Every structure is written in C-alpha cells, then in structure tokens.
Amino acid sequence: KQEVTQIPAALSVPxxxxxxxxxxxxxxxxxxxxxxxxxxxxxxTSLLLIQSSQREQTSGRLNASLDKSSGRSTxxxxxxxxxxxxxxxxxxxxxxxxxKLTFGGGTRxxxxx
Amino acid sequence: NAGVxxxxxxxxxxxxQSMTLLCAQDMNHEYMYWYRQDPGMGLRLIHYSVGEGTTAxxxxxxxxxxxxxxxxxxxxxxxxxAPSQTSVYFCASSRGGTSGTETQYFGPGTxxxxx
Numbered sequence: 716k717q718e719v720t721q722i723p724a725a726l727s728v729p730x731x732x733x734x735x736x737x738x739x740x741x742x743x744x745x746x747x748x749x750x751x752x753x754x755x756x757x758x759x760t761s762l763l764l765i766q767s768s769q770r771e772q773t774s775g776r777l778n779a780s781l782d783k784s785s786g787r788s789t790x791x792x793x794x795x796x797x798x799x800x801x802x803x804x805x806x807x808x809x810x811x812x813x814x815k816l817t818f819g820g821g822t823r824x825x826x827x828x
Numbered sequence: 829n830a831g832v833x834x835x836x837x838x839x840x841x842x843x844x845q846s847m848t849l850l851c852a853q854d855m856n857h858e859y860m861y862w863y864r865q866d867p868g869m870g871l872r873l874i875h876y877s878v879g880e881g882t883t884a885x886x887x888x889x890x891x892x893x894x895x896x897x898x899x900x901x902x903x904x905x906x907x908x909x910a911p912s913q914t915s916v917y918f919c920a921s922s923r924g925g926t927s928g929t930e931t932q933y934f935g936p937g938t939x940x941x942x943x
Contacts, residue, residue, distance in 0.1 A: 758935055814922060
C-alpha cells in the first residue's frame with residue numbers, strides 16, 4: 716500500500732528565506748506526483764504536477780523535483796513572502812490505484828514578515 | 829465556469845441525525861471523489877465514482893453512502909451521524925485517464941461538526 720509522508724509537519728521562516736518542503740513515498744510505481752496549496756478554510760489548489768517520466772517542474776518562484784528511485788520529491792519556494800503562508804500537501808497517483816490520489820499529511824508553513 | 833461547488837459550507841448535527849452533502853461540477857468530468865480531512869492526516873478517500881451511475885469504496889467508507897445519478901452531481905450521505913465524523917469534507921473531480929497529466933479539482937469544503 717502506498718504511503719506518503721511529509722516532514723516537518725510545520726515550518727516557520729523569516730520573509731526572504733528559501734523554503735524547502737519534503738515529501739517521501741513508498742512505491743515508485745506512480746503516474747505522477749502533485750503539490751497542492753491549501754489556505755485556511757479553503758480547498759486545495761494544484762501548484763505543480765510532475766509526471767513519472769519527468770524530473771522537475773517549475774512555475775515562477777516554485778520548483779519541484781521528483782526522484783522516483785528514492786521515493787522523494789522536494790518543493791522549493793524561492794525568496795518566501797508572507798503570502799506563501801499556507802499548508803502544502805503532496806499527493807501521488809499510484810499506478811495500482813487508477814485515478815485515485817494518496818496524500819501526505821501536509822506541511823504547515825508560516826512566513827514571518 | 830464555477831468549477832467544483834459544495835453545499836452546505838458548514839453544518840452542525842446531533843449524534844444520530846442524517847444529512848446529505850452535495851457536490852456539483854461543471855467541467856464534464858467523469859470521475860468524482862469525496863474525501864475527509866482531519867488534523868495532521870492529509871486527505872483520505874471516502875468514496876469515488878468513475879461515471880454516472882457508478883460508485884466505489886475508498887479508504888474510509890464506513891458510515892457513509894454516495895450516489896451519482898447525474899454526471900455533474902455526487903452526493904455524500906450520513907445516515908446516522910457520529911462524533912467521529914466531525915471533519916472537513918472535500919469533493920473533487922477529474923477527467924480521468926492514464927496519461928499522467930490528469931489532476932483533480934477540489935471544492936471549497938464542508939465543515940461538519942457532530943455533537
């Protein structure tokens with residue numbers, strides 16, 4: 716059974732510092748891995764999707780890498796801003812699970828001005 | 829284009845009461861999902877549907893029922909609410925497929941408190 720882990724559960728950094736969020740998964744047979752952002756009391760917004768054949772994806776200040784062999788993904792957010800404060804969730808789409816996603820527990824980020 | 833909408837946004841129930849959560853999507857997606865989110869546990873799949881008239885169990889289906897009579901709607905029912913069902917419920921939809929580019933689109937969530 717696929718398991719997804721995100722450590723740490725919470726992170727606090729001063730504004731301007733780079734953020735590094737980690738995600739690990741147990742089964743490398745995946746279609747893709749996604750990073751979502753969740754603001755308090757809101758739904759999830761997809762930030763980046765990395766297909767299994769890709770190594771990384773970039774969007775503005777965000778960069779996500781994928782290493783299937785080691786079962787790891789890292790989300791980098793450059794020059795963090797207070798508006799980046801949110802919970803970031805990692806999810807994988809296992810091949811064995813069809814179109815279903817398996818989520819990690821999330822990392823709650825606070826960027827202090 | 830509203831995406832995925834959920835009704836209601838917040839509800840308080842007493843133990844043993846029943847209720848139905850409604851999810852609607854306007855993207856003509858085949859797949860729809862119901863998740864629950866509890867503190868520190870990420871999202872867990874309750875039930876899902878791969879098309880109109882179909883439903884299937886997810887990771888935590890006990891105590892819930894679902895129906896998908898119309899392609900655009902996915903209903904989640906609690907027949908006899910229990911305090912353990914206090915949670916935030918999210919609905920999602922997706923196109924489906926195996927290209928690896930598919931993503932799920934999420935609604936804003938329903939906060940349910942069972943006393």
